Amino acid sequence: MxxxxxxxxxxxxxxxxxxxxxxxxxxxxxxxxxxxxxxxxxxxxxxxxxxxxxxxxxxxxxxxxxxxxxxxVPLRFWQANTFTLLGGGLILLVVVLIPGIGSAVNGAQRWIDFGPVSMQVSEPARLCLILYVAGYASRRQVELATSWGGLFRPMFFMVLASFLLLLEPDFGAAAILVTVAGMILFLAGARLSYLLVLGAAAGGAVVLLVLSSPYxxxxxxxxxxxxxxxxxxxxxxxxxxxxxxxxxxxxxxxxxxxxxxxxxxxxxxxxxxxxxxxxxxxxxxxxxxxxxxxxxxxxxxxxxxxxxxxxxxxxxxxxxxxxxxxxxxxxxxxxxxxxxxxxxxxxxxxxxxxxxxxxxxxxxxxxxxxxxxxxxxxxxxxx
Incomplete structure (x- = not known):
């Protein structure tokens, strides 16, 4: 004790x-x-x-x-459980999209009801995912600085999370998640050219989303x-x-x-x-x-x-x-x-x-x- x-x-x-x-x-x-x-x-x-x-x-x-x-709670606790946080964040973003579990308000399915209160899952999910990126960046600096693979792994999960957020839809939360993750990876040594390529691809995807949706x-x-x-x-x-x-x-x-x-x-x-x-x-x-x-x-x-x-x-x-x-x-x-x-x-x-x-x-x-x-x-x- x-x-x-x-x-x-x-x-x-x-x-x-x-x-x-x-x-x-x-x-x-x-x-x-x-x-x-x-x-x-x-x-x-x-x-x-x-x-x-x-x-x-x-x-x-x-x-x-x-x-x-x-x-x-010491930071080493969070650092030791970043993969658990990643899984928890992604599970929340999936569960809210399941009919009967997720609750829709003003056309957006972003909440899970718990009786008198409801939880907007993008909030805890983003926290979990950003902590995962921080943990990954602290472990994989060499890979981030030298290879596409080092950058691809964390960004794959960020893109997946963003896709789930867009299904709600919650474009703002997705944009902030990807931007913060990119900043952390850049500070950890990821090549700017790699990040610019990914940023250009994300920008193109945003344009397509806007043009394909009358809303x-x-x-x-x-x-x-x-x-x-x-x-x-x-x-x-x-x-x-x-x-x-x-x-x-x-x-x-x-x-x-x-x-x-x-x-x-x-x-x-x-x-x-x-x-x-x-x-x-x-x-x-x-x-x-x-x-x-x-x-x-x-x-x-x-x-x-x-x-x-x-x-x-x-x-x-x-x-x-x-x-x-x-x-x-x-x-x-x-x-x-x-x-x-x-x-x-x-x-x-x-x-x-x-x-x-x-x-x-x-x-x-x-x-x-x-x-x-x-x-x-x-x-x-x-x-």
């Missing part, structure tokens, strides 16, 4: 205060904004204006407890000029842009958004940032972007320190987790501002949703664990 306790004990080091502080502030802002952005839709659907806020608070508590447990083509057309069809395909984006525009410099104030009053759909999920920008304006939006930038900056610093200390798995995990959070935040904000087509990706640590919030808490716990394991121990002062 004492051996297990010693193994699970946290290293005696000072955590990265900037990273931890930014994560806490972002999560608190997200909780407040879910409460503010969802009052109208919650009242219409349930009769309880704070319904989604209460549920998000419960998800946050579950996420914190789970993150606390993960924070105490995706309509999304792209509406994104390019949403004002051409403001009450049809461009409705969601035009309402989002109106919300952001109303915020101006200082915002209209917390709770004073007009667009959340059933004008803008998905106010507490995919388009939470638009309501935040309306209520807190340009100043608040820039502050939020700075907070996300601090998390990514500190994450990359932690990753570099781990690699310099020859803790390759820890370094690749830190880079992968940071890149995932950065890309998802960028895509969500860009979609809200009309810079990218709608992707259905949440704003990390902020948008309503139990699966997203809990997995993001685990992501942050892994990043903090890398930080703790790669820092110098605190030296005791002589008494």
């Amino acid at each position: 004492s051996r297990v306790t010693d193994m699970l004990a946290l290293p005696r080091v000072r955590p990265d205060v900037a990273l931890l502080g930014a994560l806490v502030v972002i999560t608190c802002i997200g909780l407040v904004m879910v409460g503010s952005a969802s009052v109208a839709v919650a009242d219409r659907l349930t009769g309880e204006p704070m319904y989604f806020f209460y549920r998000q608070a419960i998800y946050a508590l579950i996420g914190l407890v789970t993150a606390f447990v993960v924070l105490h 995706r083509l309509a999304r792209l057309v509406s994104f390019a000029d949403p004002w051409a069809h403001p009450y049809a395909s461009g409705f969601q984006l035009t309402q989002s842009l109106i919300a952001i525009g109303r915020g101006q410099i200082g915002g209209v104030g917390l709770g004073n958004s007009v667009q959340k009053l059933l004008y803008l759909p998905e106010t507490h999920t995919d388009f939470l940032f638009a309501i935040y920008a309306e209520e807190f304006g340009l100043i608040g939006s820039l502050l939020l972007i700075v907070l996300f930038s601090i998390v990514v900056w500190r994450g990359f610093v932690i990753g570099r320190r781990a690699i310099e200390a020859e803790q390759l798995f820890a370094g690749f995990v830190a880079y992968g987790m940071s890149a995932w959070l950065a890309l998802q935040a960028f895509v969500n904000i860009a979609v809200n501002m009309g810079m990218l087509p709608t992707k259905g990706l949440t704003l990390p640590l902020m948008s309503y949703g139990g699966s997203s919030l809990v997995i993001m808490c685990l992501l942050c716990a892994l990043l903090l664990r890398v930080d703790l394991e790669t820092r110098e121990p605190i030296r005791r002062q002589p008494s």
Whole structure:
């Protein structure tokens, strides 16, 4: 028992205060904004204006407890079980597609219901797959740098996972998974020319997917000029842009958004940032972007320190987790501002949703664990 306790004990080091502080502030802002952005839709659907806020608070508590447990698990445990994680991630993506098990919402079969709660499988699956790639990259650097085979093996599983994600469909999750995996493999020594060839092939496949699907083509057309069809395909984006525009410099104030009053759909999920920008304006939006930038900056610093200390798995995990959070935040904000087509990706640590919030808490716990394991121990002062 004492051996297990010693193994699970946290290293005696000072955590990265900037990273931890930014994560806490972002999560608190997200909780407040879910409460503010969802009052109208919650009242219409349930009769309880704070319904989604209460549920998000419960998800946050579950996420914190789970993150606390993960924070105490040494990275060598995850490194030793990367193949198990790979299998688990792929199984989740297959199971959700089985009729009667997977649940469809708005035409997308991405959830598995567990009574009163449901799990969006792409969230834990991506975490498992990125940890697998980090483990592979830490073991196979020579093969990655010298042969196609070294790059083909992990990318085969990423392409397979992406194919399963596209069947749901969840194009945004697939794009982020492949991008993060490619970045980790590049850092591990994979040749840039090989990655560019794979990237070109992926780009060609995306073009074919868009051209072969009227649904995706309509999304792209509406994104390019949403004002051409403001009450049809461009409705969601035009309402989002109106919300952001109303915020101006200082915002209209917390709770004073007009667009959340059933004008803008998905106010507490995919388009939470638009309501935040309306209520807190340009100043608040820039502050939020700075907070996300601090998390990514500190994450990359932690990753570099781990690699310099020859803790390759820890370094690749830190880079992968940071890149995932950065890309998802960028895509969500860009979609809200009309810079990218709608992707259905949440704003990390902020948008309503139990699966997203809990997995993001685990992501942050892994990043903090890398930080703790790669820092110098605190030296005791002589008494």
